Amino acid sequence: MSLLEGINEPRDLDSLSAEELETLAAEIRAFLIAEVSKTGGHLGPNLGVVETTIAIHRVFDSPRDAIVFDTGHQSYVHKLLTGRQDFSRLRQKGGLAGYPQRSESPHDVVESSHASSSLSWADGISRAFEMTGQTDRHVVAVVGDGALTGGMTWEALNNISDDNSRNLVIVVNDNGRSYAPTIGGMARYLNTVRTKKGYHDLHQSSRKMADRLGAPARALYRGARGGLHGFLSRMTNNSSLYANLDIKYLGPIDGHDLEAMTEALQQAKQYGAPVIVHAITEKGRGYEPALTDVADQFHAVGQIDPETGEPLSAPSGAPSWTGVFADEMVRQAEQDDTIVGITAAMLRPTGLHKFAERFPSRVFDVGIAEQHAVTSAAGLAFGGLHPVVALYATFVNRAFDQVLMDVGLHQAGVTFVLDRAGVTGPDGASHHGMWDLAILQVVPRIRLSAPRDAERLREELAEAVRVTDAPTVIRFPKGNVGPDIPALRRTVDGVDVLREDAQKDVLIVAVGAMADLSLKVAELLEAQGIGSTVVDPRWVVPVPWSIIELSDAHRIVVTIEDGVRVGGIGTRIRQDLREAGVDTAVTELGLPDEFLEHATRSEILQRVGLTPEQIAEDLIAQVRGNKIPIARPISATPSDTDTLHRLVR
């Protein structure tokens, strides 16, 4: 049996010798490469935190001590050490989540994969421990150098103090990268610390001497390291980035040196005030294919050959939504030199890399700082440029106020391109891009589009970048785009009619990528003698008038969107119909207001009733006048609604 198999919970680490711990680290690395190669996942980040995570679990006592992982994509080692070693269905339905998940283990605290929140979590938890007399409980936050570029981390650092967060330890996992090398002043500071020759020479020589002279010298060495920090500050001509915060600094430490990390964490644990332990690590550590991957050091991989790191499946050849955007963005920018691009540390994942290669001076990577990205875009627009802010849909949530008050209020011509909109799948609840339509549609004068295929994405991007007095949004799903879906005709206000039966029983309003599914529903209805019209509004907000007119001409209207149903586009259409005095029955179909689990996109759509068969069945019943039994809303379990009604009665 391997040492790893003998670890069922963190305290099993206590009996291992220094040599055995090194062996364990090697076994964990081999496990990660072997297992994550099969399933896909965040291989690079987890290879980079093996020793750090072992050291954290040696020194601290989870779950009594709370361990918070920022973003959480680097928590596989934590899972291995806390009784979860079946990675065979990682990020798949019924398998381990790719992020911490409280339902999996009491060792897991933060489930959200939205970066830069860990220090705020840790500040709150440590205050609560102090205020409830649990002063023997510690909080450890593991935050990456990329996550440190997010504004929330600085809000938290500004608040953390030794009055109320005595037991807080912040482990900065500094591998110099987000996906790509981390940008900005913070990164430059960390880089000087990480690469200063003097640090390495001094660190290595004093360590060797301490080892030779034994424990007392080691204490001296540790003290010197404190002084080392001051030494570094002078050498790097920076006043220490942390000196004026109420936080002590330990480091930089070699994050792959188990003993050094353990010692530093023990010091931090005993310090009695908030401490930053700055660990220097390497993303993809110990795996050559990751280390030589210049794009993102295997930040997230699909199924790969563990020997070579090469993808197991050849690319399908079908264009991805991201790829279509990437090419059209370059085309538009060639015609209009006011167009600039902004990314929040995700240049390649959002497809802006081609634009960046072509127009390097017209693209800005602001770090994991979506709020700053949006408001700086408002500034760029004020200055006469047309910013295109490319984000994953789920991450625009974080910048809602900036979209509303900095872009919307000032009628700034900013275009938001939201990739991974709708159900994404393996990254679970905090990664589904399911809220953008509902939250953004309340921004006055905003224009929301949801292209149904590549041609419409190209068209709608071209239209969006010409709007200079209001925010425009284009949102599309993860993955490959299907074949173009031609329109029979386009109404005067831009609605595409995709199918038009003579018998006008059902109007199906398809939002974006739901067009293909909607046409399948229409075919099932036709087989039951029910006529339908399928339309794609293209620009869903404001609701085009022809949607109102078409609704008035049909018996029922059904709207289908890959976004939360509550407050979604269907709700908006219903409201506009009522305002126009059209009382056609409306059925709004979309995602439930639930946090949807990790599974494949199709598994989730099946579970929430968004398949052609399930939709057609309901519509057939409606058209035939059969009263559909009042089913409790998907989003609320009986106990929730009963409780709610009892409370409000």
Ligand SMILES: Cc1ncc(C[n+]2csc(CCOP(=O)(O)OP(=O)(O)O)c2C)c(N)n1
């Ligand atoms: C708010 C937010 N924006 C973007 C992302 C996408 N994202 C996931 S991991 C990552 C890079 C994180 O870098 P770092 O914190 O240094 O961790 P590392 O991967 O290097 O361990 C990004 C940008 C996210 N999770 N959250």
Ligand SMILES: CC(=O)[C@@H](O)[C@H](O)COP(=O)(O)O
């Ligand atoms: C952790 C994170 O936010 C991303 O790395 C996430 O895994 C998105 O992955 P895709 O780019 O595959 O959608």
Ligand SMILES: [Mg+2]
């Ligand atoms: Mg990093």
